[in-house]
Amino acid sequence: AQSVAQPEDQVNVxxxxxxxxxxxxxxxxxxxxxxxxxxxxRGLQFLLKYITGDxxxxxxxxxxxxxxxxxxxxxxxxxxxxxxxxALYFCAVRGPRRGGxxxxxxxxxxxxxKA
Amino acid sequence: xxxxxxxxxxLIKTRGQQVTLSCSPISGHRSVxxxxxxxxxxxxxxxxxxxxxxxxxxxxxGRFSGRQFSNSRSEMNVSTLELGDxxxxxxxxxxxxxxxxxxxxxxxxxxVL
Numbered sequence: 001a002q003s004v005a006q007p008e009d010q011v012n013v014x015x016x017x018x019x020x021x022x023x024x025x026x027x028x029x030x031x032x033x034x035x036x037x038x039x040x041x042r043g044l045q046f047l048l049k050y051i052t053g054d055x056x057x058x059x060x061x062x063x064x065x066x067x068x069x070x071x072x073x074x075x076x077x078x079x080x081x082x083x084x085x086x087a088l089y090f091c092a093v094r095g096p097r098r099g100g101x102x103x104x105x106x107x108x109x110x111x112x113x114k115a
Numbered sequence: 116x117x118x119x120x121x122x123x124x125x126l127i128k129t130r131g132q133q134v135t136l137s138c139s140p141i142s143g144h145r146s147v148x149x150x151x152x153x154x155x156x157x158x159x160x161x162x163x164x165x166x167x168x169x170x171x172x173x174x175x176x177g178r179f180s181g182r183q184f185s186n187s188r189s190e191m192n193v194s195t196l197e198l199g200d201x202x203x204x205x206x207x208x209x210x211x212x213x214x215x216x217x218x219x220x221x222x223x224x225x226x227v228l
Contacts, residue, residue, distance in 0.1 A: 032213060032214050034216070034217075036219070041224075042221055042222075043119070043205055043219035043220050043221045043222050044205065044207075044219040045219070046216050046217075046218060046219075049214075049216060051214045090158065094213055094214075101171070101213040102160055102163075102171050102173075103148070103160060103217065104160070105150075105157060105158040105160075106157075107157045108157060108158075
């Protein structure tokens with residue numbers, strides 16, 4: 001069965017420091033992996049995705065993520081956090097299953113960036 | 116290009132009533148998916164429509180239904196509302212291939228009293 005785990009409910013980081021939001025997944029076959037961000041009372045905004053190719057994926061707002069097949073992880077990173085990065089972050093996996101593809105979202109990680 | 120739009124944005128209903136939510140996808144997108152977001156359960160997949168056909172379905176009771184029109188606009192209906200149906204309902208559209216990005220609307224916040 002497909003699953004996505006975001007092991008941290010909350011991540012706290014100081015502005016200017018690097019940030020990492022963790023994600024691990026379980027899926028049969030080759031996965032498609034996504035990161036989204038949600039601001040209060042808003043829908044989800046797409047940040048980046050991994051389909052194939054380079055393991056390091058660069059996305060919007062300076063975010064990047066590294067696909068690690070052996071560890072089945074897709075951690076989100078940013079070299080220097082901004083206060084405006086404070087939001088709820090979701091990892092999602094889309095993989096083949098009987099009946100077609102379905103997107104499974106992690107529980108979300110709340111990021112707090114302190115000035 | 117206009118983004119995904121959802122109407123209404125806010126809705127208050129009472130138990131036992133029914134509700135219809137609407138989603139207009141990005142122009143050219145043929146896939147529309149619906150999700151329910153609650154603090155306790157997170158983001159739960161409801162169903163996906165592609166070219167007017169339901170292509171995939173989550174684990175929700177039959178009270179939750181949907182449809183897609185020839186212009187790709189989609190509606191979601193919940194009958195016999197329960198208090199637990201209070202949630203943010205999100206619609207997402209994409210071109211339809213598995214590797215394509217889903218783009219989300221702002222959501223409809225439903226409160227059931």
